[in-house]
Amino acid sequence: xMSLIERRRDPFRVQPGPQLGRRLMRAVALSVSTAxxxxxxxxxxxxxxxxxxxxxxxxxxxxxIVADNSSAAVLFGDSxxxxxxxxxxxxxxxxxxxxxxxxxxxxxxxxxxxxxxxxRVDAAPLxxxxxxxxxxxAQNRLQVRVPVREGDRVVxxxxxxxxxxxxxxxxxxxxxxxxxxxxxxxxxxxxxxIGIRRQIEGTEKRLxxxxxxxxxxxxxxxxxxxEQIQRLIATVGRTSEGxxxxxxxxxxxxxxxxxxxxxxxxxxxxxxxxxLTKFMRxxxxxxxxxxxxxxxxxxxxxxxxxxxxxxxxxxxxxxxPLTVGAQLLRVRGSAGVALYPxxxxxxxxxxxxxxxxxxxAKRMGKNTFALFQPRMLNDTTRRVQLEADxxxxxxxxxLRLLYQPIVDLATQRLVGVEALLRWEHPRLGQVSxxxxxxxxxxSGLIVDIGQWVLHAACRQIxxxxxxxxxxxxxxxxxxxxIRRGIQAQIDAALRASxxxxxxxxxxxxxxxxxxxxxxxxxxxEAVRALGIQxxxxxxxxxxxxxxxxxxxxxxxxxxxxxxxxxLPDSSDDAAIASAIISMAHSLSLTVVAEGIxxxxxxxxxxxxHCDFAQGFLYSKPVSVQAIDAMLASGRVLPALAAP
Amino acid sequence: xxxxxxxxxxxPSRLLAALAGAALWCAGMPATAQxxxxxxxxxxxxxxxxxxxWPVDVLPPQAPALALCIDGxxxxxxxxxxxxGRIVRHWRLDVRELSAAGSWSAxxxxxxxxxxxxxxxxxxxxxxxxxxxxxxxxxxxxxxxxSSSRVVFDIDxxxxxESRLQVSSKLLRVARRVTE
Numbered sequence: 095x096m097s098l099i100e101r102r103r104d105p106f107r108v109q110p111g112p113q114l115g116r117r118l119m120r121a122v123a124l125s126v127s128t129a130x131x132x133x134x135x136x137x138x139x140x141x142x143x144x145x146x147x148x149x150x151x152x153x154x155x156x157x158x159i160v161a162d163n164s165s166a167a168v169l170f171g172d173s174x175x176x177x178x179x180x181x182x183x184x185x186x187x188x189x190x191x192x193x194x195x196x197x198x199x200x201x202x203x204x205x206x207x208x209x210x211x212x213x214r215v216d217a218a219p220l221x222x223x224x225x226x227x228x229x230x231x232a233q234n235r236l237q238v239r240v241p242v243r244e245g246d247r248v249v250x251x252x253x254x255x256x257x258x259x260x261x262x263x264x265x266x267x268x269x270x271x272x273x274x275x276x277x278x279x280x281x282x283x284x285x286x287x288i289g290i291r292r293q294i295e296g297t298e299k300r301l302x303x304x305x306x307x308x309x310x311x312x313x314x315x316x317x318x319x320x321e322q323i324q325r326l327i328a329t330v331g332r333t334s335e336g337x338x339x340x341x342x343x344x345x346x347x348x349x350x351x352x353x354x355x356x357x358x359x360x361x362x363x364x365x366x367x368x369x370l371t372k373f374m375r376x377x378x379x380x381x382x383x384x385x386x387x388x389x390x391x392x393x394x395x396x397x398x399x400x401x402x403x404x405x406x407x408x409x410x411x412x413x414x415p416l417t418v419g420a421q422l423l424r425v426r427g428s429a430g431v432a433l434y435p436x437x438x439x440x441x442x443x444x445x446x447x448x449x450x451x452x453x454x455a456k457r458m459g460k461n462t463f464a465l466f467q468p469r470m471l472n473d474t475t476r477r478v479q480l481e482a483d484x485x486x487x488x489x490x491x492x493l494r495l496l497y498q499p500i501v502d503l504a505t506q507r508l509v510g511v512e513a514l515l516r517w518e519h520p521r522l523g524q525v526s527x528x529x530x531x532x533x534x535x536x537s538g539l540i541v542d543i544g545q546w547v548l549h550a551a552c553r554q555i556x557x558x559x560x561x562x563x564x565x566x567x568x569x570x571x572x573x574x575x576i577r578r579g580i581q582a583q584i585d586a587a588l589r590a591s592x593x594x595x596x597x598x599x600x601x602x603x604x605x606x607x608x609x610x611x612x613x614x615x616x617x618x619e620a621v622r623a624l625g626i627q628x629x630x631x632x633x634x635x636x637x638x639x640x641x642x643x644x645x646x647x648x649x650x651x652x653x654x655x656x657x658x659x660x661l662p663d664s665s666d667d668a669a670i671a672s673a674i675i676s677m678a679h680s681l682s683l684t685v686v687a688e689g690i691x692x693x694x695x696x697x698x699x700x701x702x703h704c705d706f707a708q709g710f711l712y713s714k715p716v717s718v719q720a721i722d723a724m725l726a727s728g729r730v731l732p733a734l735a736a737p
Numbered sequence: 738x739x740x741x742x743x744x745x746x747x748x749p750s751r752l753l754a755a756l757a758g759a760a761l762w763c764a765g766m767p768a769t770a771q772x773x774x775x776x777x778x779x780x781x782x783x784x785x786x787x788x789x790x791w792p793v794d795v796l797p798p799q800a801p802a803l804a805l806c807i808d809g810x811x812x813x814x815x816x817x818x819x820x821x822g823r824i825v826r827h828w829r830l831d832v833r834e835l836s837a838a839g840s841w842s843a844x845x846x847x848x849x850x851x852x853x854x855x856x857x858x859x860x861x862x863x864x865x866x867x868x869x870x871x872x873x874x875x876x877x878x879x880x881x882x883x884s885s886s887r888v889v890f891d892i893d894x895x896x897x898x899e900s901r902l903q904v905s906s907k908l909l910r911v912a913r914r915v916t917e
Contacts, residue, residue, distance in 0.1 A: 166907035169784050171887070175911045244787055245826055 115295065119287040127280035134272030142265045149188070149236060149261055150229045156186060157240035157254045164194050168202050168242050168250035176203030184208065188256040190235070191220075194242065196250040223253050234258045308382040310360045311367045319381035322391050323434075323441040329393070330435060337434050338395030338404050341448035342370070345426040345460045347386035354423075361418045362425065363388075369411040378404075389448070395433065398465055405431045405463040412461065428455035429463035437466045450474045481533050483519060488546050492518050495550050496715035499724065500568070500686060500708045503700045506730055510566035510599070512708060513551045514715045515543070535572060544575040545583050552591035552598065554718060559594060563725050568599040568629060573606030577613070581620040588624070595624045601631040601652065604642070615645060622647045629686070634674060643681060651678045653704070655689025662698035675702045777888045778881050779816035782848055782866055785879055785890070786825045788908035789846075792901050795862030796828070796845050803828035806835040806844035808854055813868065817848060849875050859899040878902065882913070889913040 160179055167176035176194045180203055183189045193204040221232040224239035231237075235255050242250040306318040314322070326337045344350075344366070351359040367388065370380050374390060383389040392404050408429050415422040430451025438444035451466040453474070458464060487493050497511035517525045534540040551569045558565050571580060580600070588595055600621065606614075618628050629650035630643075634657055643651075653674055660667045671687070678685045687699045690709030699707060713724075786803065796803065803825050807817050821832045838844050841860035849855050850868040855875045859865055867877035869891070878896040882889050891914040897904050909915050 163907070166788060166905070166911045169787070170781070170911045172911040178910075247787075 115291055119291050120284075123280055123283040123287050126283050127276050130279050131272065131276040134276060135269070138265060138268045138272055141268055142261070145261050145264065146231070146236075146258075149256065149258075150231075150238070153189070153236055153238045153254050153256050154229060154240060156183065156189070157238045157252050160192065160194070160254070161240050161242040161252045164202075164252065165242050165244040165249055168194055168196050169244055171196065171202060173203045177205065179203075180205035183254075186256070188236075188258075188260050189254060190257050191253075191255045193253045194250060195253070197248070202250065220255070227251075231258070234262075311363050311382045313367050313380055313382040313388070315381060316383050316389075319383060319389050319391070320441060322379055322381070323444060326391060326393055327434060327441060334394045334396075336394075336396040336436065338392040338401045338431055339434065339444050339448045340390040340392065340404055340408055340429055340431045340463075341383065341445070341452045342388045342390070342408055342427050342429045343452055343456070344386040345428055345456070347425075350423070350425070358418055358423075359386075362416060362423060365416040365418055366411060366425065366427075369416065370408060373407045373410050375407075389445075398433070401431050401433055401465055405429050405465070409463055426461035428452055428460050430455055430466060431463060432466035437468075446474075447471070477533055480519075480525065480530055481537050481539070484517075484530060484534055484537070484539055484543075487517055487519075488542055490520075492520065493543065493546060494518065495547065495554070496717060497554075497567070497721050498708055498715040499713045499721070500566075500706050501712050503687075503696070503704055503707050508565070508721075508724055508730075509706065510568060511721060512568040512601070512715075513547060513554075513570075515547055515570075516715075535574065538574065540572045540574050541578050544572055545587070548583055548587035549590060552587040552593040555593040555597045556591045557718075558725075559597065561722075564597065565721075565725070566597045566599050566627075568601050570631065571600045571602055571606075573603075576602065576606065576617050580617050581624075584621060584624065584626065595626050599627045599629055599650070601629045603631045604633065615647065618647045622649075632688075634670065643677075643683070648683065650684045650686060652686045652688050652708075655709075658687050658689045658695055658699075658709075661695045668698065671699065671704075672702050675699075675704050679703070773816075774883060774888065775813045775816040778813055778868065779820060781881060781888050781890065782817065782846075783820050783823065783825070783830070785866065785908065786830075786846060786864075788905035789864055790903040790905075791845060791862060791864075795842075795901075798827045800828060802831035803845045804831045804833050804838070804843060806833045806838050806847040808848075808850065809834045809836065811848065811850045811868075812871075813848060813850060849877060851875075859896045861899075861901050863900055864902055865896060865900065878904075884913070891916065 160183070163182075164176050164179040166172070167179060180192050180194065183192050183205055184207070187207075189205075189207060191204070191206050194202040196202055221230075221235060221237065224230055224237050227239050227241060229236060229238045235257060238254045238256075240252050240254075241248045242252055306314055306321075308315045323339065326334070330336055344362075347359065347362075350362060363382070363386065367380055367382070370388060370390070374380065375392065377394070378390055378392045380388055380390045390404075390408060395401055395404055409427075412425060412427055415424040417423075430448045430453065432438060432444055432447035432451055434444050437447045447466040447470075450470045450473075451464040454467075454470050455462050455464040464470075494516050495513045496516055497513055499508050500510040500512060501507065502509045515527055515531075517527070517530055519525045531540070534543050547569055551567045555565075555567050575583060584595075584598070584600075587593075588598070602618075622628055627649040628647060629652055630646070630648055631652050632654040633651045634654050651674065653671055657667045657670050657674070661671060662668055675685045684705040686706040686708060687695075687704050688708050690696050690699070690707045690711045692711060695709075696707060696711055713720075782805070786805070805817065805820070807814050811817075818832050820830050823830045833844065835844070835847060835854055841847070841856060841863045844863050846864040846866060847854075848866045848868065850871040852872050852874050855867075855872070855877075856865070859876070859878065864879065865875075865877035866879045866881065867875040869880035869882040873880075876893070876896060878893055878900060880891045880893070882891065890912055892904060892909060892912045893916045894904070895917055
């Protein structure tokens with residue numbers, strides 16, 4: 095499984111430019127060392143010329159000392175004394191030869207360095223002696239000529255010649271040190287640069303991985319998905335005629351996260367990713383598109399038949415339960431598929447198309463898939479528009495409540511009403527709650543709207559109460575409202591209206607109870623403490639088990655219209671309805687049957703001792719004025735509809 | 738010459754003096770093979786004077802001349818006389834007759850070649866130079882000797898000190914013998 099995922103990663107592993115990096119590294123190391131070398135050699139050159147200059151100064155100074163000490167010897171032609179003076183030069187290694195001359199340029203005495211007398215033959219030819227005072231560098235020698243004076247009188251001159259060899263040796267040593275230092279620095283800089291380069295490469299790879307992969311599932315991420323879509327778009331018209339995009343969203347994934355923990359949720363996604371990859375073609379690539387969404391790009395899918403096959407393959411991933419840790423989890427998902435270029439002209443539109451189809455699948459009842467149809471976009475557009483308009487509906491007083499009577503089956507008297515929300519859209523007219531309630535739920539607007547409903551219902555309770563009528567009003571409450579603190583909302587509505595809490599009932603669906611049961615129970619306990627009755631709406635259609643009934647602080651069950659519709663002819667439904675009523679009674683709950691349209695249904699339920707009834711048989715949802723009229727006529731409601 | 742008022746005239750005068758001096762110097766160089774002994778000795782005497790310091794009261798730097806006395810009958814006299822007018826450091830060399838000098842104080846240096854001319858004690862301020870070959874018994878500060886083809890000299894430091902003179906150590910180094 096992992097190998098399949100691994101295989102699919104490859105297209106997104108961005109190859110770093112090692113060549114460029116290495117060349118940069120070498121260039122840096124080389125330039126540093128070259129700079130060091132140039133600086134070192136410049137320094138060596140400076141040292142060379144400084145030493146040369148110092149040597150010329152030294153030799154001239156020595157020549158002056160010799161000249162000063164040998165003036166008498168030159169003057170008196172005393173070769174012995176002159177030679178003795180010159181022999182003092184032995185202490186200077188560099189001096190090869192020296193000579194003293196009188197004014198006629200006759201040599202009074204000469205000196206040769208001890209080791210040199212025998213080496214003369216190999217040595218370089220001596221340059222001609224200097225004709226004038228001063229010094230000269232010639233043929234690897236430094237020559238100095240200095241006059242011998244006695245008082246103001248010049249009596250002769252001294253010639254010194256020194257080898258530049260010691261100078262060259264010292265400078266050569268400097269150059270060697272410079273080269274060695276440069277080489278060592280280059281090696282160190284190179285080693286350091288390699289280390290840094292490795293770190294950078296490691297970091298780059300990690301960043302690249304994080305940029306393109308989802309660390310939880312190991313799947314390429316949304317960024318990679320967008321890149322892949324662009325890449326596939328580029329192939330269309332050249333190597334392919336189109337491709338398909340599948341967007342898969344897990345149903346009730348939040349439930350898994352909330353009840354089993356995020357760790358299990360992540361594990362589930364990983365397992366599902368592996369499962370999905372197994373059912374896909376090798377060229378298909380699955381991406382984690384964020385949250386519980388997985389997208390799959392399928393190259394060379396060109397018609398709806400292939401697209402359908404693709405969706406079927408994806409849905410097979412849900413056939414078997416997934417093993418997550420020690421438990422088996424059965425998950426459901428909804429998928430939307432769209433084709434490029436048939437369904438969308440660009441990447442963003444293609445994702446939107448798949449997304450739209452996926453939502454369509456969810457609306458169709460989840461755990462299924464939908465192929466994109468252009469009309470879905472219109473639906474989406476309408477939904478977006480409705481959501482925008484709905485934000486203004488409350489403040490623009492476009493919402494109103496209708497009330498459907500609830501009748502005591504034993505007495506056929508009107509005992510209460512269910513408040514039902516209606517939206518009069520300024521342009522579109524009546525918008526069905528079936529359409530706008532899910533939008534309000536999804537957008538969170540349901541909290542504000544629910545608050546408005548509670549306030550309006552409480553005002554109505556108060557109004558009837560003031561008119562001397564005791565009538566309970568049932569209000570539907572959404573899961574989001576409960577999570578946001580239903581007790582505070584009810585408190586606010588009761589306080590604002592001064593309504594009697596005992597006349598207010600709230601209806602919750604089984605489904606809204608499933609998430610975070612403990613917190614919901616606490617909320618509902620608080621509500622019931624106010625004297626408000628809590629009813630479970632649409633009982634029998636949700637996922638809840640009977641165990642919930644025991645834990646929830648409820649006083650009433652509403653049998654869903656699905657079980658009432660075929661009464662009394664359907665023996666199954668009759669059995670279910672009877673069982674619910676009998677079970678509710680044994681739990682001390684009262685029972686309301688919804689959707690009663692015929693007298694036969696009414697009679698059957700009455701024989702089963704169902705407590706209350708609601709439906710078109712008595713009245714459709716009507717205005718306050720109509721309810722007032724019913725109250726005025728003595729509360730006994732005749733059957734309106736024909737059996 | 739130093740008193741010439743115009744600097745313009747000084748340069749040629751100096752040049753002339755230098756040329757004249759150089760010519761005379763060349764004529765008086767220590768001869769190795771040729772030139773006669775008298776000339777060698779005269780040149781040596783002249784060179785000796787370069788390395789001797791007289792007391793300032795005897796021969797101040799501003800004095801016009803340095804007097805070198807020699808017996809008029811001396812065989813060296815012509816050669817010494819030829820040095821007349823040459824410059825010894827600050828002074829012009831004045832060659833005088835020993836008999837005409839009158840006293841030792843008139844002679845800053847004296848070349849003696851006969852015991853008859855020699856003083857009993859070395860006079861103060863006078864450098865006594867003896868021709869050791871002609872008068873070996875004369876006690877002098879510097880004694881000249883012929884040695885093969887060269888003329889060498891010995892220095893008697895006791896006499897030098899008695900005469901209140903100072904001799905440069907350079908001279909001592911080139912002397913054949915130095916006695917205390």
